[in-house]
Amino acid sequence: MLLEVANLSVWYDKAMLINHLSMGIDTGELVSLVGPNGAGKSTLLRAITGLVAWEREITRRSTHGEIKLEGTVTFDGERIDQVPAHEIVKRGLILCPERRRPFREMSVLDNLMAGSYLLKDRDQVRDNLNKVYQLFPVLQDRPNQISGTLSGGEQQMLAIGRALMSKPKLLCIDEPSTGLAPLLRAEVFQKISGIHELGITVLLIEQEVSTVFKMTSRNYVLSSGKIIAEGTGDQLLQDEVLRKTYLGL
Amino acid sequence: MNLLIDIIISGLISGSVFALLAIGFSLIFGVARIVNIAHTAFYMVAAYCIYVVTQRMGFHPLWGMVAAIVLVTLLGIISYKLFINPIREHHGAVLIATIALAMAFQEVMGIIFTGSYLSVPKLIKGYHVILGVKVFYQQLLTFGAALLILAGLWALLMRTKLGLAVRSTAQDREVANLMGINEARVAMATMGLSVGLAALTGAIVVPLTVLEPHMWMHPLVMMMAVVVLGGLGSLKGSFLGAYILGFAEALVVFLAPMGAFLKGSVALSIMILVLLIRPEGLFGVSFEEER
Numbered sequence: 143m144l145l146e147v148a149n150l151s152v153w154y155d156k157a158m159l160i161n162h163l164s165m166g167i168d169t170g171e172l173v174s175l176v177g178p179n180g181a182g183k184s185t186l187l188r189a190i191t192g193l194v195a196w197e198r199e200i201t202r203r204s205t206h207g208e209i210k211l212e213g214t215v216t217f218d219g220e221r222i223d224q225v226p227a228h229e230i231v232k233r234g235l236i237l238c239p240e241r242r243r244p245f246r247e248m249s250v251l252d253n254l255m256a257g258s259y260l261l262k263d264r265d266q267v268r269d270n271l272n273k274v275y276q277l278f279p280v281l282q283d284r285p286n287q288i289s290g291t292l293s294g295g296e297q298q299m300l301a302i303g304r305a306l307m308s309k310p311k312l313l314c315i316d317e318p319s320t321g322l323a324p325l326l327r328a329e330v331f332q333k334i335s336g337i338h339e340l341g342i343t344v345l346l347i348e349q350e351v352s353t354v355f356k357m358t359s360r361n362y363v364l365s366s367g368k369i370i371a372e373g374t375g376d377q378l379l380q381d382e383v384l385r386k387t388y389l390g391l
Numbered sequence: 392m393n394l395l396i397d398i399i400i401s402g403l404i405s406g407s408v409f410a411l412l413a414i415g416f417s418l419i420f421g422v423a424r425i426v427n428i429a430h431t432a433f434y435m436v437a438a439y440c441i442y443v444v445t446q447r448m449g450f451h452p453l454w455g456m457v458a459a460i461v462l463v464t465l466l467g468i469i470s471y472k473l474f475i476n477p478i479r480e481h482h483g484a485v486l487i488a489t490i491a492l493a494m495a496f497q498e499v500m501g502i503i504f505t506g507s508y509l510s511v512p513k514l515i516k517g518y519h520v521i522l523g524v525k526v527f528y529q530q531l532l533t534f535g536a537a538l539l540i541l542a543g544l545w546a547l548l549m550r551t552k553l554g555l556a557v558r559s560t561a562q563d564r565e566v567a568n569l570m571g572i573n574e575a576r577v578a579m580a581t582m583g584l585s586v587g588l589a590a591l592t593g594a595i596v597v598p599l600t601v602l603e604p605h606m607w608m609h610p611l612v613m614m615m616a617v618v619v620l621g622g623l624g625s626l627k628g629s630f631l632g633a634y635i636l637g638f639a640e641a642l643v644v645f646l647a648p649m650g651a652f653l654k655g656s657v658a659l660s661i662m663i664l665v666l667l668i669r670p671e672g673l674f675g676v677s678f679e680e681e682r
Contacts (some may be wrong), residue, residue, distance in 0.1 A: 196568060200480050231571040237571065245562040256559045260571035308571070388554070 143216070143345055144169045145190070145235070145312055146252050150213035150253065150366075152182075152189050152225075159185045162213070162365035167345055172338045174346045177364035177388060183347045186364070187314045188275055191237040192227030218311065225251045234311035238318070239265055240311050240347075242301040246290035250281055253300055257307030266309070274303040277336060295326035304332065306342075313337065314345045331357065351389045357380065363388050396524040398641045404530055404611075407537030408596050409524050413617040413629035414544065415588035421561035421624040423578040425475060426486050431614060432493035433586045433605040437463045437593030438602050439500055442511050452514050452563060456594040460587060467586025470484025479578070493607065501604040507604040529598050536595045541630070544588070548626075559583055561624070610653060613640070621674030630669035631664055631673060636661060 143164040152160035156324045159182045167173050175183050188194050189211060198209035203332065217221040217235050225233075245253050246303060252273060258267045275282035280301040289300055298318050303312055319327040327350065333355055338344050355375025363384060365370040371384055378384055385391045416430045437459040443456035470492055478484040513529040519528070548554035556577045559567040564574040601604065617636050621628025636658055643657045644650040665672060 182572060191569060193565060193568065196565075226573075227568045228571050231569060237564060237569055243563055243566050243568070245559050247663060248558055252558070256555055256567070256570050256572070259556065259559075304570070337452045 143167065144218060145345070146216040147186075147190065148214045148216070148218045150183055150186075150215065151211070152194055153208075153210040155207035155209075157247055157366050161368055162341070163367065165345060165362055165369055165372075167309070168239060170341065171342055171360060172335075172344045172346065172358050174348055174361045176351050176354065176357045176361060177194050178390075179368075181364040182367040183364050184316055185367075187237055187347065189223075189343070190217075191235060191314065192222070192225060192230045193237070194224070196227040197389075198354065208368060231310075234309070236305045236308050236313060238305040238312040238313065238315045239299050239314040241320070242297045242318075243291040244292070244295075244297050244300050246287060246288075246306070249286050250289055250300060251285035253304050254281070254285075255305050257304035258309075260308065267307075270307050270309055271377060273340075274306050277333060278303050279305070280349060295322055295329065298322065298326075298330055299333070301312065301329075302337070310342060314347075316347045317349065318346075319350055321346060327353070331383060392522060393524050396522055396643055398638070398645050399521050400524070402634070402638035402641035404537075404599070404637070405533050405539075405640055407534055408610070408633075409617050409637055410591060410630050410633035411537055411540060411588055411592040412614045413621065414626055415542070415592070415634050416614055416620055417558070417586040417621075417624055417626055417629045418588075419578075419581050420618075421626075421649070422557055422564075422581040423479065424482055424594060424602060425479070425578075425582070426482070426489065427585070428486065428489040428611065429470070429496065430489075430589050432496040433463050433467055433589040434593040434596075434610060435500065435604070435607040435611075436466065436496055436602075437590035438511075438597040438606065439588075441597050442504075442509055442602055444566040445551040446509070452512055452598070455511070459594050462592070463590035464583050464587040465545065467581045467589075468579065471582040473623060474581070476579070477518050482562040489570075490539050493611075497604045497607065504602075504604070506604055511602070513595050513598040533595045533599060537592075540588070540591055540595075548582075553580065557584075559657045612655055615661040617637035619662045619670075620672055622675040623629060625672070625674035626672035628672055 146166040148164050149162045150160055151158065163186065174364055175186065177183055180186060184193065194209065198211060201209055214221055217233055220233065222230055222233065232319065235316055245256060254271060258270055261267050261304065280296055280299060281303055289297065294299060302318065303314065318330050334344060334346065346354065361375060361378055362369050362374065363378065365388055371378055371381065412434065419425050421425055440459035440462055441452065442452050442548050444458050474488050474492060475485055478488060507549065508563060511547035512530060518525045518527045541657045548557060556572045559572055560574050560577045568574055585596060613636060616631040617629055621636065622631030639657050639661065640654055643653050645652055
C-alpha cells in the first residue's frame with residue numbers, strides 16, 4: 143500500500159468529524175472519495191496531509207476549540223501522522239486544496255515555483271516545469287500573469303500544476319470541478335486522467351459521481367466520518383439505497 | 392523657488408524614511424498578521440546604538456551603523472521568540488505585547504541615557520548649494536541609501552527563494568505549508584528582516600535627527616498613516632503612501648504658518664479621511680477567510 147490510513151479519528155471540539163476510519167491506496171490507482179456534504183472528505187485529506195495536526199498546534203496557542211487526532215497514517219512505508227505538514231510534501235504526498243487557492247497576487251510562474259520550493263536541483267525543477275507546461279499549455283502562454291486574474295478553470299489548472307511541481311507520488315485533489323462550467327469540468331477530468339496515465343497515483347474528492355466513477359479503479363463512499371461502502375463504480379451504482387441516499391443519483 | 396526645493400528635498404527624505412518603516416511594518420503584518428507597534432521603537436534603539444558606538448566609544452559612524460543593525464535585528468528576533476511567538480495566534484494579545492515592548496524600550500533608554508537630547512556625527516560633512524539652497528551631503532546620502540535599500544528589498548522578495556517563501560506565506564500560509572514552506576520559520580525570518588529594516592532606517596536617519604527616548608512616537612504615527620493610506624499589508628501601497636505623506640508633511644511644514652506644530656495632525660487627518668472614504672486604502676488587500 144502506498145497510503146494506509148488505520149483507525150483514524152478527528153475531533154474538532156466535541157464534533158467527531160472522522161470516526162475510526164481505515165482506508166488505503168495502492169501505487170498506480172486512481173481512487174475517488176465521494177459522499178454527501180459534511181461527510182468528512184476534506185477533513186480526511188487535511189488529516190492525511192498534516193494540515194489537521196498543524197491546525198491543532200496553532201489553535202493550541204489560541205482561544206479556539208480543541209482539535210484531537212488519533213490513529214495512524216502510513217505513506218510509502220513510513221508513519222506520517224506525526225510529521226509536520228511542511229515536511230510531508232518531500233515524501234511525495236501533496237494536496238491540491240479545495241477552492242484551488244492559488245497565491246492570488248503572485249504570477250503563474252511564481253505559483254509553480256512555490257510548488258517546487260523544496261527541490262534543490264534546478265534541472266529537476268526545469269524538467270517538472272516542462273511537464274506541467276505540456277499538460278497545461280494555457281499556463282505556458284502567460285507565465286507572468288497575476289494568478290488572481292485567471293479564470294476559474296485556469297486557476298484550477300494552475301493549482302494542479304503547482305501541486306505537480308513537487309513531483310508527487312500521490313496527488314490528492316479536493317473538488318476540482320466545483321464552480322466550473324460543464325465544458326471546463328470535462329477538461330479538468332480529462333487532465334486528471336492524463337496525470338494518472340503518467341504514473342501518478344491520484345486520490346480524488348468529487349461531487350460529480352457519474353463522471354468520476356468512469357475514471358476510477360475504486361471508490362470510497364463516506365458518510366458521517368465513516369466509510370460506508372467501497373468498490374468499483376459499477377458495484378456501487380447497483381446498490382439502490384446507496385445510489386439514492388448517498389450519491390444523489 | 393528656494394521654498395520649492397526645500398519642500399522637494401524634505402518630502403523625498405521623509406518619504407523615503409516613511410517608506411522604509413512602513414514596508415518593514417507591512418512585511419511582518421502580511422506574513423504573520425503581527426501589528427508591531429514596537430517597530431519604530433526598534434528604530435529608536437538602533438539610533439541609541441549608534442550614539443554609544445560613536446560618541447561614547449569613539450568609533451567611526453560606519454561601525455556604529457553595522458553594530459546597530461546586527462544588535463537590533465538580534466534584539467528583534469529575541470523579542471519575537473520570547474514575547475510574540477508564544478501568543479502568535481492571538482492577535483489582540485500580540486498587539487498589546489508589542490505596545491508593552493515599545494514602552495519597555497522607551498523606559499530602558501530613558502534610564503540609561505536620561506531624557507536629554509543627543510545627536511550623532513554625520514557620516515559625511517559638507518553641503519552643496521543647489522539653486523541657492525544648502526543641501527547637506529548627509530541628506531543626499533540618506534535619500535540614496537533609502538532607495539538602495541528599497542531596491543535591495545525588492546530583489547530579495549522577487550528574486551530569491553526566501554522572498555518566494557515570504558510572499559507565499561503572506562498570501563496563504565496553509566497552502567504555503569503544503570508546498571513545504573515552514574511558515575513558522577518564515578515568520579521568524581520575516582520578523583528579523585522587518586526589524587533589520589527598522590534598524591537600517593534608524594542608522595541612515597539618525598545623523599539628521601535628535602535622539603531622545605520618545606523619538607519613536609512621531610514616526611510610528613506617520614508609519615501607521617502611511618500603512619492605512621496604502622492599504623494594510625500592501626508593500627506597493629506603503630511605498631506610494633509614504634511619499635504622498637512625506638510631501639504632504641513637507642508642504643504643511645514649509646507653507647502653513649506654524650506648520651511645524653501641525654506635522655502630526657497632517658498624518659492623522661489623512662488617516663481619518665482614508666478610513667472614512669476608502670477603508671481598504673489605495674491598494675487594499677482582501678484577506679483569505681482562513682486567516
